Amino acid sequence: EAGVAQSPRYKIIEKRQSVAFWCNPISGHATLYWYQQILGQGPKLLIQFQNNGVVDDSQLPKDRFSAERLKGVDSTLKIQPAKLEDSAVYLCASVTSPAADTQYFGPGTRLTVL
Amino acid sequence: DQQVKQNSPSLSVQEGRISILNCDYTNSMFDYFLWYKKYPAEGPTFLISISSIKDKNEDGRFTVFLNKSAKHLSLHIVPSQPGDSAVYFCAARADDYKLSFGAGTTVTVRA
Numbered sequence: 001e002a003g004v005a006q007s008p009r010y011k012i013i014e015k016r017q018s019v020a021f022w023c024n025p026i027s028g029h030a031t032l033y034w035y036q037q038i039l040g041q042g043p044k045l046l047i048q049f050q051n052n053g054v055v056d057d058s059q060l061p062k063d064r065f066s067a068e069r070l071k072g073v074d075s076t077l078k079i080q081p082a083k084l085e086d087s088a089v090y091l092c093a094s095v096t097s098p099a100a101d102t103q104y105f106g107p108g109t110r111l112t113v114l
Numbered sequence: 115d116q117q118v119k120q121n122s123p124s125l126s127v128q129e130g131r132i133s134i135l136n137c138d139y140t141n142s143m144f145d146y147f148l149w150y151k152k153y154p155a156e157g158p159t160f161l162i163s164i165s166s167i168k169d170k171n172e173d174g175r176f177t178v179f180l181n182k183s184a185k186h187l188s189l190h191i192v193p194s195q196p197g198d199s200a201v202y203f204c205a206a207r208a209d210d211y212k213l214s215f216g217a218g219t220t221v222t223v224r225a
Contacts, residue, residue, distance in 0.1 A: 004157070009155075040217060041218075042203050042216050042217050042218055043158070043203075043213075043215050045212060048212070056212070091157055091158075093157075098211035098212075102160035103213065105150075105158045107155065107157050108156075108157050
C-alpha cells in the first residue's frame with residue numbers, strides 16, 4: 001500500500017513570495033490533515049478535511065494560508081505572501097476516519113523563507 | 115497553550131540499556147495517547163498507543179505506562195538499539211479526535 005505522498009520535499013523562497021504544497025493521501029482515506037512543525041516543536045494542526053469539506057480550520061492563518069481538497073482526494077496548501085516565521089516542515093496526514101487508531105504521515109515539505 | 119509536554123529535549127543511552135521517555139499532559143479530557151517516532155527527513159510513524167482505560171500497553175521492546183491521576187505517561191524501550199535513535203513525539207487526543215503533540219525527545223543510542 002502506497003503511503004502519503006507530498007511534494008516538493010524542500011522549498012526555499014523569499015519573504016512575500018507565494019508557495020504551494022501538494023499532498024496525495026493513502027487511497028481510501030477520507031480524512032486529511034495539514035500540520036505545521038516549527039523546529040523544536042511538535043506538529044500543530046492547521047486544517048482538517050473530511051472528503052472535500054473542511055472540518056476544522058480554526059488554527060489556519062486565513063489571511064495568508066489557504067487549502068483545498070476539491071475532489072476529496074489530493075490536497076494543496078498555499079501560503080501567500082510568506083513570512084519569515086512560516087519557515088517550518090509542513091506535514092500531511094491521512095486516516096480512514098477521525099476515530100481511527102492512528103494517523104499516517106507523509107515525509108513533509110521543508111519550507112525555508114529568507 | 116501547550117497541553118502536552120515533553121520536558122526532556124534529548125536522551126542519550128547505551129545500546130542494550132533501557133530508554134525512558136516521559137510525557138505530561140494538562141487536559142483531563144484526553145482519553146487516548148500515542149507515541150510517534152520520527153527519523154530525519156521522514157514523517158512521524160506510529161509506534162504504540164494506550165487508551166485511558168488501561169495503565170500499560172506492551173508491544174515487543176516498547177511499553178507505554180499511563181498514570182491518569184498524575185496526568186503522566188512514559189515510554190520504555192528495552193533493550194535500546196542503534197536503530198531506535200530518532201525523535202519521539204508524545205501525542206494525546208480527546209473525543210474530538212484531534213491530536214495534540216509534545217515538542218519531542220531526541221533519543222541517541224550509543225554503541
